[in-house]
Amino acid sequence: MFSAAFDADGFTEGGPADGSDRAAGRMNLLLQTLLDGLVLGGIYALSAVGFSLIFGVLHVLNLSHGILVLAGAYLAFALSKALHIDPLLTTPMVMAALFAIGYCFQRYLIQYAVDRSQLGSMLLTFGVALMMENALVWGFSPDMHSLTPSWAFSPLRLHGLTLDPVRLVALLTSLVLLGVLTIVLQRTSLGRIIRATAQQTLAARLCGVDVQNVFALTFAVSAAFAGASGIIIGMVLPFSPSDEGLWTLNAFVVVTLGGVGSPGGALLGGLLLGLVYTLTAQYIGPAFPNATMFLILVVMLMVRPNGLLGNAFAGSR
Amino acid sequence: MKRPVVPLLVIVAGTVLAGLAPLVMPPFSVRLGQLVLFYGGLAVAWNILGGFAGYRSFGNTAFIGIGAFTAGLLQPYLQGLQPLAGFVAGLVAGISACMVVSGLLAYPILRLRGAFFAIATLGVAHVCAELTNNIDAFQGAMGLTFPEIVPFDWEPRIFFYELYLAAAVITLLIAWFIKNSRFGYGLLAIREDEDTARMLGVPTERFKALALVISAGLTGGFGVIFANSLGYITTNSVYRDDTSLNLIVYCLLGGVGTLFGPVIGTILLVLLIQLVLGNLLDFHLFATGLLLVVLVLVAPDGVLGVIRKWRLKRRLAALEQA
Numbered sequence: 001m002f003s004a005a006f007d008a009d010g011f012t013e014g015g016p017a018d019g020s021d022r023a024a025g026r027m028n029l030l031l032q033t034l035l036d037g038l039v040l041g042g043i044y045a046l047s048a049v050g051f052s053l054i055f056g057v058l059h060v061l062n063l064s065h066g067i068l069v070l071a072g073a074y075l076a077f078a079l080s081k082a083l084h085i086d087p088l089l090t091t092p093m094v095m096a097a098l099f100a101i102g103y104c105f106q107r108y109l110i111q112y113a114v115d116r117s118q119l120g121s122m123l124l125t126f127g128v129a130l131m132m133e134n135a136l137v138w139g140f141s142p143d144m145h146s147l148t149p150s151w152a153f154s155p156l157r158l159h160g161l162t163l164d165p166v167r168l169v170a171l172l173t174s175l176v177l178l179g180v181l182t183i184v185l186q187r188t189s190l191g192r193i194i195r196a197t198a199q200q201t202l203a204a205r206l207c208g209v210d211v212q213n214v215f216a217l218t219f220a221v222s223a224a225f226a227g228a229s230g231i232i233i234g235m236v237l238p239f240s241p242s243d244e245g246l247w248t249l250n251a252f253v254v255v256t257l258g259g260v261g262s263p264g265g266a267l268l269g270g271l272l273l274g275l276v277y278t279l280t281a282q283y284i285g286p287a288f289p290n291a292t293m294f295l296i297l298v299v300m301l302m303v304r305p306n307g308l309l310g311n312a313f314a315g316s317r
Numbered sequence: 318m319k320r321p322v323v324p325l326l327v328i329v330a331g332t333v334l335a336g337l338a339p340l341v342m343p344p345f346s347v348r349l350g351q352l353v354l355f356y357g358g359l360a361v362a363w364n365i366l367g368g369f370a371g372y373r374s375f376g377n378t379a380f381i382g383i384g385a386f387t388a389g390l391l392q393p394y395l396q397g398l399q400p401l402a403g404f405v406a407g408l409v410a411g412i413s414a415c416m417v418v419s420g421l422l423a424y425p426i427l428r429l430r431g432a433f434f435a436i437a438t439l440g441v442a443h444v445c446a447e448l449t450n451n452i453d454a455f456q457g458a459m460g461l462t463f464p465e466i467v468p469f470d471w472e473p474r475i476f477f478y479e480l481y482l483a484a485a486v487i488t489l490l491i492a493w494f495i496k497n498s499r500f501g502y503g504l505l506a507i508r509e510d511e512d513t514a515r516m517l518g519v520p521t522e523r524f525k526a527l528a529l530v531i532s533a534g535l536t537g538g539f540g541v542i543f544a545n546s547l548g549y550i551t552t553n554s555v556y557r558d559d560t561s562l563n564l565i566v567y568c569l570l571g572g573v574g575t576l577f578g579p580v581i582g583t584i585l586l587v588l589l590i591q592l593v594l595g596n597l598l599d600f601h602l603f604a605t606g607l608l609l610v611v612l613v614l615v616a617p618d619g620v621l622g623v624i625r626k627w628r629l630k631r632r633l634a635a636l637e638q639a
Binding site: 061109112113118119120121122123124126127128129130131132133134135137138245249252285287288290291294295297298301302 | 428600603614617
């Protein structure tokens with residue numbers, strides 16, 4: 001899919017045909033691939049954490065997740081154009097906007113399907129995704145866009161490894177945001193309420209938690225983080241409205257690999273997915289990352305359906 | 318086992334009417350009829366696993382693709398045969414390939430439930446498409462051509478219409494047979510409560526696998542006919558995510574798990590999209606999404622569900638008056 005954007009740079013082939021040099025080149029290639037994989041993985045992790053949260057708390061498979069990611073990217077695109085600022089600086093505005101959108105979306109639409117079958121909420125979110133994708137096509141045309149900032153391409157070199165600043169910033173931002181979410185979930189009262197609702201919705205309700213409100217807040221937080229990840233994605237890769245399915249699927253894979261409901265699980269799953277992607281693209285062939293990914297996904301679902309880190313929230317049943 | 322005869326009569330009457338219709342229909346309507354029969358048949362096939370057993374596949378397009386490409390790759394070896402015999406050989410091969418592949422997939426995939434099953438099938442479709450496109454032997458990127466199979470005195474449009482009709486009717490008959498068989502009751506039990514069904518002695522694993530294999534085989538058959546009607550296929554023309562998803566919407570609109578629901582849903586939606594929104598191409602995605610949202614919120618059991626509820630209410634009202 002977009003592995004090309006990642007293995008186009010980095011490795012510089014050639015050098016003398018000296019044996020030790022070639023070994024060093026192979027080593028460098030491996031390290032570079034791993035490095036690219038980690039950067040990509042950080043982005044995956046951030047883009048999936050909201051999906052994971054909704055799945056863990058509401059037990060809704062949010063198929064409109066990818067479109068929320070893209071909404072963040074397009075919003076940043078429009079804002080940075082309008083205000084003439086760096087896309088990264090639009091992050092707070094985008095997150096606030098998507099927080100509000102997510103809250104209303106859950107409260108006034110998805111809530112009506114939550115209590116029904118899982119398929120109902122899945123199809124509802126899918127329907128919304130289709131509508132929003134169409135709306136994005138109307139608003140921004142179906143063409144590729146990107147948020148590449150002016151300082152993007154002055155690669156840092158370190159012992160033959162290259163890393164351009166935009167990727168470094170992307171990785172750091174992802175890690176910081178994931179850290180913030182962890183603190184929110186673990187240390188604040190909102191986080192405590194969200195975790196309690198995830199563990200046992202009924203018990204939380206009995207303790208006086210306004211569950212509907214918590215659901216909406218969870219959705220809002222998750223949408224905000226999806227939007228933030230959209231900005232990061234837009235800075236590193238080109239995007240178009242039809243990418244939404246890809247980002248939903250990626251989120252699902254990350255969550256399945258890492259485990260539902262926790263930033264830690266999303267981080268682990270994301271990094272693994274990133275590594276699988278770049279390693280497959282580099283050593284097996286640029287055409288096979290998806291096939292490998294789904295093979296791993298299916299094996300994972302059979303062997304350890306709760307993900308590597310297990311279900312972080314669910315109480316014992 | 319006593320089977321209700323009324324649906325069978327409806328099927329026979331519908332077949333006769335639909336079979337004679339092209340004689341008086343204008344060309345555009347015949348083309349529209351092809352679409353309805355193609356998607357209607359696919360929806361009925363999806364319904365065997367997705368509606369009767371409750372395992373909602375999001376990747377049925379995989380079997381359209383496998384069927385089409387098996388038949389296509391076989392064509393060079395069938396040069397000596399009559400075109401129509403070559404088509405039948407391709408059809409048999411395509412259906413068999415789908416049944417074998419789905420039989421192999423059944424074990425890992427049918428262990429997953431609900432949303433996990435849905436995503437895994439979506440994944441299977443993506444992987445199949447990607448492999449077809451990237452492995453040179455399958456020629457997915459370059460494309461495959463099919464020979465002309467229409468007998469000389471037929472109009473191709475009407476020939477394929479009747480072919481789709483035959484396939485759709487066979488699919489519908491199989492669905493009718495399954496729905497009223499011990500096997501069908503087993504699938505229903507699986508849909509309602511798989512663990513209990515298993516406890517009560519329903520061979521759930523075997524029934525689910527059988528339903529998947531039948532559904533996949535029928536889907537593959539439609540894939541072969543579709544490929545022949547196109548004449549030239551590439552990966553992108555037969556592996557289409559929107560087809561998989563449309564099938565679900567058709568079934569949902571008509572009524573999931575009912576015999577005629579998928580057909581009714583397909584007729585309604587295809588006519589809506591092609592006739593009402595025919596000139597508003599930019600609006601199709603939005604309309605489908607909106608319809609999906611409204612359906613889930615207002616009529617989760619589809620058109621047939623609404624009718625059934627309405628009739629139940631009337632009967633209750635009549636009882637109260639009496």
